[in-house]
Amino acid sequence: MSDEAVEFARLKQVNDPDSLVARFGSENPLPLDAGIAIAPWQIAYQTYGTLNADKSNAILICHALTGDQHVANVHPVTGKSGWWESMVGPGRPIDLDRYFVICANVAGGCMGTTGPASINAATGEPWGLDLPVVTIRDMVRAQALLIDHLGIDTLFAVVGGSMGGMQVLQWAASYPDRVFAVIPIATSAKHSSQNIAFHEVGRQAIMADPDWRRGRYLAEGVSPKKGLSVARMAAHITYMSDSSLQAKFGRRLQDREQMSFGFDADFQIESYLRHQGMSFVDRFDANSYLYVTRAMDYFDLAADYGGKLANAFLGSRTRFCVMSFTSDWLFPTEESRALVHALNASGARVSFAEIDSDRGHDAFLLDVPEMFDIVRGFLDAAARERGLR
């Protein structure tokens, strides 16, 4: 496809996505933590498998920062397969022969749920920075309204990694009676200073691009592609481990025998990162990147419960399965361990696994058999307790 065709395909998804869409009018506004309720608003979602008669087999999957609702189908913009097909499918750990799976694009996103690229009905133009900053709790509130809309009372499970894991934790805290089991993976109950720092670099890269136009680039017919690409490059490094970069790229040269003594992409790692940056801008909106990173930065679950994380889960009957990866330096195991300590202090039912992997943070998206075994086993056990076949 030409650049224009890709851009057209991407922008189509914002307001008229190739997904199911639940639309809410002024009688059902979305109240945001910023203190403003927005209406109309919409949430785009995919479903997989079959909801059983008593609606007890629904699993909500929450996506990460740059993910979307296309978990297990071909992506309508990139043409690539779904981002978690190794986890979700018939016979997979999240088994579509048993479970009904829902995944919705997050509030603030750019794949059909209301976000900064969506049309603001009050002006007829894209929201841009007029959209209030959304939080992880806002994302979960929107998902809960979708679950109401689908007539589902209690979710069998909520599962997600990274920012998806933050939403999982928020679900458990905000709606303890509506979630039977949760699986937060490679995540944290609060975003660290280092992670805020990396996000701020990405945002500054976007806002430094003159084509950002103070967020009005869509109305002005331009796009801050260079800034967004740099933001993605910086972030991408944090998703991998030092040792996986060393194993995958090392100091190997790209399509040459000698260094060029110039600023071309001499090294494979440079070429790879440039490609990651350039392909990202084909499928993501720059303002959404600002909003969704901000939501993660603001996430500090304990802060809503008097500064004590255990209070977020007091009295909860939800089953927790917490997972982290040894080489993940973005959401290191110690943050999962702190979460587990809080869950123990609250008396919650929790199991915890630190999985040995050298793949860094992105391990949760990759082919990690131990993770699959744990998810399958945990869901099997929960399904028996829940009385699912």
Next chain:
Amino acid sequence: MSDEAVEFARLKQVNDPDSLVARFGSENPLPLDAGIAIAPWQIAYQTYGTLNADKSNAILICHALTGDQHVANVHPVTGKSGWWESMVGPGRPIDLDRYFVICANVAGGCMGTTGPASINAATGEPWGLDLPVVTIRDMVRAQALLIDHLGIDTLFAVVGGSMGGMQVLQWAASYPDRVFAVIPIATSAKHSSQNIAFHEVGRQAIMADPDWRRGRYLAEGVSPKKGLSVARMAAHITYMSDSSLQAKFGRRLQDREQMSFGFDADFQIESYLRHQGMSFVDRFDANSYLYVTRAMDYFDLAADYGGKLANAFLGSRTRFCVMSFTSDWLFPTEESRALVHALNASGARVSFAEIDSDRGHDAFLLDVPEMFDIVRGFLDAAARERGLR
């Protein structure tokens, strides 16, 4: 000072620095690894203390990526004290009552040694990208010509951290008979894939700035400040440890009680990083940042010795004191340990200390008593062997 005055003060240092300057004409060109010899060229340097009669007490200090020759005096642009005054001074570990200290701005730099901002005599305009890419070996070659110029045959010691440590290792490999002792700190014999990746993000941020003008910004009277600032922000995160960021900033807010639900610098870490970025552009040239990062990326000492690092030091009589810091994830201890193994394999005299510190890579610039004690003790012992008083 106004922005213009700061810019003027910075640009003055490029060609007419407030330092000693050794100027070399066409009879003394600087041969570069790129295969080109440049002339005329110059190297700017500071000295401290007194050279003894037999010129045996000279210590060369090599600076890091964004450092310069102003080790132990007020900086002519920023007005701040020297970058290693805790290490270098009368009675300090590098004791100016005993030693004569030299520090030169690196080739490719922007504080008076020939670099991309310097005037190219052939055109009368700044070199810009017409300057060949320089390497760590080129930097060291330029320093060796300076040492010749000063009439010094053998350096008592060469000392430096980070990129300075790379130069130290190159000195030991290229001129084994001219260095009695070396202290490479928080460094590596080759730049890792992850570190190349972070540098590439910084370079892409600079080159994405429309005011970079393909490197011709000085001639065109503009400056890619936003791009350079983003590059510095990204790099700065890598100089600190996760735990030091957590201790210093955590999730504390900047001058406010509540989050703004916007894209201001709500968090102290954001405000700090923005300040780091903005103040950096007052004292550094964007093209120099490209060149000096590239020099680090190209550094792979073993590659020049048949792929075997030990070969770089075979037969060396130089004394090595290698140091690393526990929380340094940019130049992790394992890279120093690999260096020490190679030195052992080559039969070199080497001592190694991994120093416990939570300050990350920047520890080598900070007040770390154990580092000071080791440097002082190592230099004392070497001075006795050398017969210095």
